[in-house]
Amino acid sequence: MKRYIKTILLSAVLLVGITVSCKDSFLDRPPLGAIAETSLTNPNGVNGALIVAYRGLTGVQIGAWYTSANNWLWGGIRSDDSYKGSESLDQATEINPVERFEVLPNGPSVGNKWRALYDGIGMANIVLRLVEKTPEISAENKTRIIAEARFLRGFQHFEAKRNFGNVPYVDETIEGTDAYKALKNDQSIWPQIEADLKFAYDNLPGTQTAVGRVNKWAAGAYYGKALLYQSKFSEAKAVFDQVIANGTTSKGEKYGLVSEFKNVFRGEEENGKEIIFSIQYTVGDGTGGANSNKEGELTNPHNDGPGGCCGFYQPSQTLVNAYQVDAKGLPFLDTYKTMNVRSQESDPNNYPDRGMLDPRLDYTVGRVGVPYKDFGPAKATWIRQLANGGPWLPNKMIQWKDEIGTYYIPGGWGQTQLGKNQILMRYADLLLMDAECEVEVGSLDKALQYVNMIRTRAAGSSVVKMEDGKPVADYKVAPYSGPWTDKEAARKAVRFERFIELAQEGHRFYDLVRWGVADVVITDFLNRESKVRTSLAGAKFTKGKDEYLPIPEFVVNQSKVDGVANIKQNPGY
Template sequence: MKKTIIKGVSITAMLAFVTFACNDKFLDVPATGQLAGSQLTSKAGLEGVLLSSYAQLNGRGFSRATSSFNWVRGSVSGGDANKGSNPGDGGGNTNFSTFQRFELLPTNGDVNDKWRGMYEGISRANAVLRILPTAAADVSDADKKRISAEARFLRAHYYFELKRSFNMVPYIDETLDYGQGIELVKNDVDIWPKIEADFKFAQDNLPETQAAAGRANKWAAATYLAKTYLYQKKYTEAKALFDQVIASGVTTNGKKYGLLANYTDIFNAARDNMEESVFAIQAAVNTGDVANSAQELDLNFPYNTGSNGPAGCCGFFAPSFELANSFRVNANGLPLLDGSYNTGANQLKNDQGIESKATFTPDAGPVDPRLDWSIGRRGIPYLDWMVHPGLDWIRDQSYAGPYSPKKFIFYKAQDKTLTDGSSWTDGYSAINYNIIRFADVLLMAAECEIEVGSLETARTYINRVRTRAANQDAWVKTSDGKNAANYVISNYTTAFASKDAARAAVQFERKLELSGEGHRFYDLVRWGNVSTVINAFITYEAQKLPLGYSGAKFTANKDEYMPIPQVQIDYQAGVLKQNPGY
């Protein structure tokens, strides 16, 4: 079986306890849908509650913006893509245009769902830790050690998400019983030390491998702890851990971490839980519940594709002009780090405003091959579906632009087997999302090397990522086996001239390698250049898509974080403090 974690667990059922009104046995009737305490303290019960915390990784039960994928906040706010579709599509909890325009309000439903969804995951992890001291006899000491470590890993993940999304948030652990004073916890203490402590505990107590794919292991915890240090600019501490992971880290099934030979396999459901996966949201289909699938991506397919394309709906998450241009390279196959990719003939030729029935020849200039693994564009094969027809697959080019997402799209050969056809769309797929993958690890490690280590080691790590992209056997091909475009890519063959030059290289490499994977906005915030980069992006994109970007603006010292949801402030009157600027 591809997946071994089953996510459809109701926390309400798992955490409810039976109350007895008298001593007569025949009157002891458990409430429907509830479990007795003895059922929860068994090994099966504890594992069930633990798996319910894993289940929350994809935002189950909340909006699409809740998922730990972060395609809305990380990629749309980061300039990888725009909301897509058309201006009228997506009111209420799918009005993602507020994320691209930086018009979030404390009353935004998606903002509140992100808050609630992360605290739901925390509450489930806390439930495990609260029950564990009373574990039944069938729970061994080794089980207790592993289960507590997994629960603390998951709790740390959800708090990491809250920290980088909202900054100052209340910290609630298993010692606080829900409904008994929890509403009095203020958001006036930095929670980074708590996150560090949980990941460190997980690193020290998790096994190196796990029986079930998808469970956190020692190396996933070490990597996430290093990432936590990186976000705080603790480069020395982060480097030490990244060194260990790169040298010795293994997946849960014992395979040594590495880069897949074929870039597209990272986003192929048939290759899930491979050696590039450090920690992933597990997706499964045809389980009887589409919430177990990659449900948060059901809108992110080319529009109106019919039987010749995937899903048929809904045109969301359209890659930006600026991102597409970024894949332009010079004659030697290196990126244009000076920003000239957005000027003159360097801009990627596209079919904006050109009917599909009209003649169009794709760009003939040199481009990084990852362009056509990452972005669907006219005249280039779209996986195994067909050649992308352009306008016919775009709901509204004047609002969304000419491009379609291409990562996290299922293959035609996988339809109905690695997708769930039981609902309104085949877009519920079994494609995992890698919260951390090995290329990400190499590039984070390169950042640390630049700051406290060796520029040459950083160059080696960056080149490892680029070398994989240079695998010509995996480049997108036409039906006659030729390269679909003028692909040119090379390594950095000379030493970086300075730390600033090295920083520019690794930051741009992250943009290309990880585009559309929910990282970009958070990277810009932690690098400290988010205001400059995003406002330049908006200025450029508004020339192409005035309907989506005219009048938009990123406000420094405000838009780095989302507002604390107003409903949470109202509920906890006088306790929670709103973020600056809202």
């Protein structure tokens, strides 16, 4: 896919991008611009439109941050695994209300997220309209193109559903202001999401000519995920089982766990066997950074740290505490929240903490005084504002020093370019989703097997060492022993493994919501952490409201027909 982006993207944007621009509204979809539709109804035009639809995953067409599917704001900072970070006044209008659950329907970041999602949906629908008007495309290619476009449409609607709750479904037959005004959000769109993803699963090939294109197995994984979000455990399990047994990457490599945990996030593994689906990014491709990961660049350590800007998305104390283990290498499932790992903030004379820790911690979180990838020990100066963002640094997705030039181009503020792909789903995620299904409707033994596959990988991975060659901490991690016999205990262990294995990957808030525990977990988090983190003081999570974002004000207003809005606001806003 990266090669396709380099050669087609710019011309495709010129041809197609103007047809999907949201401008200042959700409903007012402009017609084709200066380029006639007939210019696009040919194989190159359709393929270019499809590339643009993939690019819609980045949200870059909106010209604003926090719009891509990586969800470090929406899935991370709204959860208990991360703080906003940075300093209190930076992005205060865009992020502070989100972190504190005070976001309003006219909030800028909320409106931009909606625009990006429905713009992406519009891009997919354009492909579906064009392909039907292009007879030169073979039947086989036509089916593949439709399946890819329907996957992208289903994916974007899935994102809209889990972020905004009550949302309208838009297919390729919806064109013109009147049609958009007639849309309603009073019915669940899960059936349509399922239909799009299932069509892709049933019709896509197992391999693709470009590695970034979705294949049958990635579509199946997302189809299963949509079923899981509806608690359709038996149906989801059947799909997950097939993907685990038979799934391959678009290159044809069998899905599996890479041997080293840290390598999952290395550029050299960005399209490897553990990656099910990702956003493809590049640098050094002659576009001046147009295809780089702009949102990821915001999460670099600050000042003289790797990247130099901007210090957002800092891990929480709660997350760091979750990596503590007992003498057997097992987590403290019930007591970890009250056992604080020491830092330069909590104990300036005795840090870093060298106690018994899961080794995944120091490849997920940066700790001052601990070697940070290949940059040497992390420094306190890398933290932008300790009181606001806390003592921990993002680590997992940050570039390594030896990746500079290939996957990262340094520069001044706003000029850095991060070219590593953004992982959206990986094999460990798939295993843990299937483990959830096994707990609910299948075999506790199978759930244990999946969790232990991940823990065994962690146990066999290398650990972070100081310059003298000694491990930084008393690292321990071990598989669970013996059979699981208690369903509730198994459920707790599977969910906890998702917390620590997938930390800082934008999943946590959505997991808490679909498990029905967001109010309990986040209220407890705010009550504890606000005693130290001034940015959280007075913040409150309201059950029945804050599980979803408000429908943007402009969407409701522009859906009015004879003064009555067809798009209704979410409860509590």
